[in-house]
Amino acid sequence: xMHPSRETGPDALLLPEDGGSAAVMVGESALQxxxxxxxxxxxxxxxxxxxxxxxxxxxxxxxxxxxxWTAAGLALLATSTPLGLHLGLRLGAAAGLATxxxxxxxxxxxxxxxxxxxxxxxxxxxxxxxxxxxxGHTAAAVAVAVAFAGAPFGLGPGTAALAAGIAxxxxxxxxxxxxxxxxxxxxxxxxGIAARLLVG
Numbered sequence: 176x177m178h179p180s181r182e183t184g185p186d187a188l189l190l191p192e193d194g195g196s197a198a199v200m201v202g203e204s205a206l207q208x209x210x211x212x213x214x215x216x217x218x219x220x221x222x223x224x225x226x227x228x229x230x231x232x233x234x235x236x237x238x239x240x241x242x243x244w245t246a247a248g249l250a251l252l253a254t255s256t257p258l259g260l261h262l263g264l265r266l267g268a269a270a271g272l273a274t275x276x277x278x279x280x281x282x283x284x285x286x287x288x289x290x291x292x293x294x295x296x297x298x299x300x301x302x303x304x305x306x307x308x309x310x311g312h313t314a315a316a317v318a319v320a321v322a323f324a325g326a327p328f329g330l331g332p333g334t335a336a337l338a339a340g341i342a343x344x345x346x347x348x349x350x351x352x353x354x355x356x357x358x359x360x361x362x363x364x365x366x367g368i369a370a371r372l373l374v375g
Contacts, residue, residue: 209354210354213352213353213354214289214293214352216346216352216353217289217293217346217349217352217353218293218296220346220347220353221296221347221349223347224299224347228347229299229347229348231344232299232300232343232344232347232348233299233300233344233348235337235340235341235343235344236300236312236341236344236345236348236350238337238341239312239313239315239316239337239341239344240312241270241274241315244266244270244315244319247266248263248266248267248270249263250263251263251266252264258327261374262323262326262330264374265322265323265370265371265374266319266322266323268322268369268370268373268374269315269318269319269321269322269363269366269367269369269370270315270318270319270366272318272366272369272370273311273314273315273317273318273362273363273366273367274311274314274315276314276362276365276366277309277310277311277314277315277359277362278311280308280309280358280362281304281306281307281308281309281311282306284306284308285306286306286307286308286355287305287306287307288302288305288306288307288350288351289307289349289350289351289352290302290349291305292307296349297349298348298349298350299347299348299349300345300348300349300350302350307350307351307352307355308351308352308354308355308358309355309356309357309358309359309361309362310342310345310350310351310355310356310358310359311359312341312342312344312345312350312359313338313341313342313345313351313355313356313359313360313363314359314360314362314363314366315363315366316334316337316338316341316342316363317338317342317359317360317362317363317364317366317367318362318363318364318366318367318370319334319338319367320334320335320337320338320363320367321363321364321366321367321368321370321371322367322370322371322374324367338360338363342356342359342360343356
């Protein structure tokens with residue numbers, strides 16, 4: 176689980192004679208501060224909610240769904256051109272690897288979604304699963320952006336901008352903590368690089 180143990184009071188700050196235990200306590204304290212900051216940033220982002228921003232964020236999130244990536248990949252493959260086939264294969268490899276990596280980490284760490292972990296918190300998007308860390312939408316979007324870097328017709332910058340929008344939308348809608356999105360971006364970077372190696 177992502178959530179560290181709660182501190183037990185002033186005594187928790189005392190360093191025990193066991194150096195290993197002291198290191199664990201310091202690590203848990205640092206993790207607790209990081210998670211507290213993560214939650215505070217998420218809550219602060221909700222103050223930016225406006226109807227038009229919510230509509231835009233929901234549209235961006237839908238563009239980052241597996242259905243949208245599948246449709247885009249099939250459309251590229253359907254062109255039957257060398258470029259279309261190449262990009263379609265890269266997209267499929269990037270999004271597929273990112274999804275596999277993010278789902279594996281999600282189920283290994285099992286961090287709860289914000290609307291389950293924070294009392295009174297309301298998410299503006301349906302959750303595809305109950306695990307928060309990392310963001311699968313962000314991982315797939317960044318992976319495709321990396322896979323398309325250098326592609327013609329402005330696809331590289333276009334997918335990079337789309338990935339940034341999808342990442343921000345996940346925090347704005349309350350589906351993920353900021354740290355989930357950062358981790359998803361890292362996994363997406365790795366998946367995108369792997370896709371470029373697989374589909375040269």
